[in-house]
Amino acid sequence: MNRKRQLTISLSAAVLSGLLVYGVYLLQLRHIRLEETERVVVPRQFVPAGTALDRGMLTTVSVPRGAVTGEMFTRVEEAVGLEAYAPLGSNEPLLKWKLDKFRLLPRPGEATFQIPREYVKSVSNGIRAGDRVVVYLSAEANVSRRLFPSPVVIAAVKTASNQEIDNPKNSNLLSLAEGDKERMYASRRDANGSIDAINLNLTEAQWLELDNACKGGAAKLVIAFDASTFDAAEGGKTP
Incomplete structure (x- = not known):
C-alpha cells in the first residue's frame, strides 16, 4: 500500500515538474517574442x-514586434510624397x-x-481640384510672363451655382488618388459645368504679387x- 502511494506521489511530482518546466518554457518564449523588434517609419522631427x-x-x-500594427509604415518609400x-x-x-496622397489643404505658409x-483672362477648361497649374500674367503694356516659377x-x-466641377459618376480626385490616368482623363471629358470660380493655394507673397499685378x-x-498632375499618377494603370 505504501509502495503504491509512493508511486502515485512520484508520478504526480513528475507531472507537476513537467508542467512547471513547460510553463517556464512558455514564459521564456513569450519574453523572447516580446524582445523581438521590427523597424517602423518615424519622422525625424515635428x-x-x-x-x-x-x-x-x-x-x-526599432520597436517591439508585438507593438507593430497594420497602420504603421515599415518602409520609408511607402510614405514619401x-x-x-x-x-x-x-x-x-x-x-x-x-497621411493622404492628394490633399487640398494649403501647406504650411x-x-x-x-x-x-x-x-482672370482665361482658365483651362480641363482643370479640376487637386491639379497643379501654371499661372501666367498677360499684360497689355508690358511683356507677358510667367507669374510664379513653380506650379x-x-x-x-x-x-456659378457654387458646385464643384467634377464627374459624380467618375470622380477625378478618386482617380487621381488611385493613380488611374485613364479614368482621370475620362472624368475631365465627361464633367459638366462652366468654371466660374477658382481657388488657389498660395503663400502670402504669391497672393500679394498676384493682387498687385492685377x-x-x-x-x-x-x-x-x-x-505634372498626370505625372503624379505615373504608377497607375496602363493600357
Missing part, C-alpha cells in the same frame, strides 16, 4: 499638418490614417485664395493645366 513628406524627413526605428493630414510627432511611428473673376495647387473649381486692370491671369 511635421505640421499639410506638409508633403520627403525622404529627408523620415527615418526608421504623402501629405500629413494631422501633425506628426518626432520619432513617433507614422500612422496611415494621418500657404492659404486658400479665391481669385477674383475680373483678374500651384488648385483647391477648388466651381460653377488690381489695376492692366494685366490679367492665364491659368494653364500643368502636366
Whole structure:
C-alpha cells in the first residue's frame, strides 16, 4: 500500500515538474517574442499638418514586434510624397490614417485664395481640384510672363451655382488618388459645368504679387493645366 502511494506521489511530482518546466518554457518564449523588434517609419522631427513628406524627413526605428500594427509604415518609400493630414510627432511611428496622397489643404505658409473673376483672362477648361497649374500674367503694356516659377495647387473649381466641377459618376480626385490616368482623363471629358470660380493655394507673397499685378486692370491671369498632375499618377494603370 505504501509502495503504491509512493508511486502515485512520484508520478504526480513528475507531472507537476513537467508542467512547471513547460510553463517556464512558455514564459521564456513569450519574453523572447516580446524582445523581438521590427523597424517602423518615424519622422525625424515635428511635421505640421499639410506638409508633403520627403525622404529627408523620415527615418526608421526599432520597436517591439508585438507593438507593430497594420497602420504603421515599415518602409520609408511607402510614405514619401504623402501629405500629413494631422501633425506628426518626432520619432513617433507614422500612422496611415494621418497621411493622404492628394490633399487640398494649403501647406504650411500657404492659404486658400479665391481669385477674383475680373483678374482672370482665361482658365483651362480641363482643370479640376487637386491639379497643379501654371499661372501666367498677360499684360497689355508690358511683356507677358510667367507669374510664379513653380506650379500651384488648385483647391477648388466651381460653377456659378457654387458646385464643384467634377464627374459624380467618375470622380477625378478618386482617380487621381488611385493613380488611374485613364479614368482621370475620362472624368475631365465627361464633367459638366462652366468654371466660374477658382481657388488657389498660395503663400502670402504669391497672393500679394498676384493682387498687385492685377488690381489695376492692366494685366490679367492665364491659368494653364500643368502636366505634372498626370505625372503624379505615373504608377497607375496602363493600357
